[in-house]
Amino acid sequence: MSLNSFFQFFVPKEKKFYPLYIQQADYIERASKLLYQMIRKTDMQQLEDLRKEIKACERAGDEVLQTFYSQLFNTVLTPFEREDVHELAEMMDTFLDRLDDSANIILTRRFTDVDDDLTTMTENIMFAAECLSSIIRDLEFIDNKGKNKEINRLCQEIKTIEHDNDELYGSYIHKLFSQDFSLTEIIKRKDLVQVLENTTNSAKYVSDKIRSIISKL
Amino acid sequence: MNLLTIAIILSIVLAFVFTFLNGMNDAANSISTIIATKVMSPIQAIIWASFWEFTAFIIIRLVLNQQFAVGNTMANFADQNVITPYLILSALVGAAIWVAICTRNGMPISTSHALIGGIIGAAWFVNGSAVLHMKPIIITLAFIVLSPLIGLFLGFFLECIFLRIFKNTARKKVDKIFKVLQHFSTAAFCVGHGSNDAPKTMGIIAVLMASVFTTQGVSPEMKAFIGNFYDSSQSFHIPDILAVVCYIIMSLGILIGGKNVIKTMGGGLAKITPVRGFSAEFAGATTLIATSFMGIPVSTTHTITGGVIGVGLTDGVKSVKWVTAKRIVLSWILTIPVPLVISGLLNLLFNLFMH
Numbered sequence: 001m002s003l004n005s006f007f008q009f010f011v012p013k014e015k016k017f018y019p020l021y022i023q024q025a026d027y028i029e030r031a032s033k034l035l036y037q038m039i040r041k042t043d044m045q046q047l048e049d050l051r052k053e054i055k056a057c058e059r060a061g062d063e064v065l066q067t068f069y070s071q072l073f074n075t076v077l078t079p080f081e082r083e084d085v086h087e088l089a090e091m092m093d094t095f096l097d098r099l100d101d102s103a104n105i106i107l108t109r110r111f112t113d114v115d116d117d118l119t120t121m122t123e124n125i126m127f128a129a130e131c132l133s134s135i136i137r138d139l140e141f142i143d144n145k146g147k148n149k150e151i152n153r154l155c156q157e158i159k160t161i162e163h164d165n166d167e168l169y170g171s172y173i174h175k176l177f178s179q180d181f182s183l184t185e186i187i188k189r190k191d192l193v194q195v196l197e198n199t200t201n202s203a204k205y206v207s208d209k210i211r212s213i214i215s216k217l
Numbered sequence: 218m219n220l221l222t223i224a225i226i227l228s229i230v231l232a233f234v235f236t237f238l239n240g241m242n243d244a245a246n247s248i249s250t251i252i253a254t255k256v257m258s259p260i261q262a263i264i265w266a267s268f269w270e271f272t273a274f275i276i277i278r279l280v281l282n283q284q285f286a287v288g289n290t291m292a293n294f295a296d297q298n299v300i301t302p303y304l305i306l307s308a309l310v311g312a313a314i315w316v317a318i319c320t321r322n323g324m325p326i327s328t329s330h331a332l333i334g335g336i337i338g339a340a341w342f343v344n345g346s347a348v349l350h351m352k353p354i355i356i357t358l359a360f361i362v363l364s365p366l367i368g369l370f371l372g373f374f375l376e377c378i379f380l381r382i383f384k385n386t387a388r389k390k391v392d393k394i395f396k397v398l399q400h401f402s403t404a405a406f407c408v409g410h411g412s413n414d415a416p417k418t419m420g421i422i423a424v425l426m427a428s429v430f431t432t433q434g435v436s437p438e439m440k441a442f443i444g445n446f447y448d449s450s451q452s453f454h455i456p457d458i459l460a461v462v463c464y465i466i467m468s469l470g471i472l473i474g475g476k477n478v479i480k481t482m483g484g485g486l487a488k489i490t491p492v493r494g495f496s497a498e499f500a501g502a503t504t505l506i507a508t509s510f511m512g513i514p515v516s517t518t519h520t521i522t523g524g525v526i527g528v529g530l531t532d533g534v535k536s537v538k539w540v541t542a543k544r545i546v547l548s549w550i551l552t553i554p555v556p557l558v559i560s561g562l563l564n565l566l567f568n569l570f571m572h
Contacts (some may be wrong), residue, residue, distance in 0.1 A: 074386075075387075076380060077384050
């Protein structure tokens with residue numbers, strides 16, 4: 001038994017925040033899958049339906065965040081540092097907001113076709129959301145060495161995804177300004193690649209936060 | 218004025234300076250948490266601490282009618298018939314030199330431990346180990362390690378208990394309760410500090426006063442002067458007038474040291490909640506008051522640090538600033554042996570010159 005396990009044996013645990021994190025992660029995962037469907041569609045009706053579903057996820061995520069605040073207000077006990085509890089929830093909410101922003105861009109810019117690079121970036125975001133969902137499900141067992149290792153591996157995976165999307169963003173911007181696109185197309189596509197890049201960054205910020213929480217335990 | 222008279226005056230002055238510096242250095246321990254949680258303003262906290270520091274005297278002597286047990290222990294590390302004004306001067310100078318060196322070089326130190334080392338060394342080097350009273354020495358040495366550990370475990374378990382009791386209570390409500398309770402924990406900590414730290418120098422001065430009547434060569438004027446305060450017909454005791462003076466000096470030290478604490482606090486304090494502040498202070502106060510009544514001199518700084526570490530352990534072992542804990546262990550190694558040797562050698566020198 002390690003020294004930390006000995007002391008933590010006596011410390012009361014507060015588990016009511018974990019189901020809320022899992023709910024947030026579920027909404028993120030669902031929204032990212034819908035976004036991946038959205039980017040491959042051009043039919044306006046289908047796009048509008050998917051956008052509505054993503055918006056519903058975003059609103060549900062906002063309600064979960066609100067529950068976090070009220071739960072935090074009503075307890076002195078938190079699973080890790082109080083500031084980290086709400087910062088993690090806020091960062092996950094930002095990730096969900098970015099997914100919603102991406103959906104909004106796809107819908108309002110009315111693309112007739114989307115480049116493979118942008119589809120790949122969206123697919124990468126979906127993979128990052130899946131990794132995050134697995135991490136959040138293990139969060140309760142963060143003290144366990146095996147789970148801890150797995151969480152770190154998945155955080156590294158998200159970091160790699162973010163690097164890949166960085167590369168794709170750079171090369172796509174280069175392509176955008178070196179090929180013969182109309183000004184309107186440049187603006188539309190620049191908007192989309194930018195929001196996808198921001199969305200990927202927000203996934204990485206969440207994984208960074210989780211790593212910082214682990215390092216304090 | 219003969220050399221013995223000078224040694225006696227110097228020793229008393231030095232002991233008072235130690236008392237003053239003790240109050241000054243420990244002002245931060247006494248008031249930092251109550252200021253950090255914004256329960257009191259720095260000025261209010263300093264006055265509050267000084268008041269309760271002095272109240273230790275009223276509680277021990279007037280309410281409980283007890284002796285200053287820690288002072289008696291400090292005077293009882295060696296046979297009292299070998300104690301001379303030179304021995305006390307050597308102990309104080311040895312401790313002062315080492316405290317000055319360590320402070321200048323930024324090394325962690327406990328003035329209490331330095332004084333303990335000084336007395337043991339000064340008695341041992343000149344009179345041999347047979348004059349040392351091993352029981353109080355061993356108990357004191359053991360509690361150097363035990364007191365921070367007791368503070369640590371008490372702080373940790375108190376925090377665990379409060380977390381369980383107030384698990385489903387609104388944080389603001391809990392903060393409100395413990396902000397009120399912190400008035401009491403700070404007061405208790407100051408009483409604990411007053412009951413353990415002030416009697417350390419008190420005991421040294423009292424044994425010096427007793428030695429005036431047993432040491433050959435002390436002038437009759439000095440004997441008469443000390444006789445105004447110390448009744449030599451009684452067995453060893455700490456005169457109340459001496460205790461009052463020591464408490465006033467220590468309270469003054471806190472009042473003056475508190476100013477520096479305010480300056481340090483301008484840069485921002487470590488974040489601490491009222492419940493944590495209360496748990497750490499209560500753990501420190503309990504340890505200090507218990508050891509004081511058992512007559513065991515301990516380091517108040519180490520005890521409260523143990524309490525703070527214990528409270529922090531509820532967040533996990535990694536969340537604790539172990540650098541502080543390492544500094545405590547380092548000060549154990551540094552503080553007793555070196556003053557012991559310096560004071561021992563000084564007393565040897567005094568003996569060589571005087572005979």
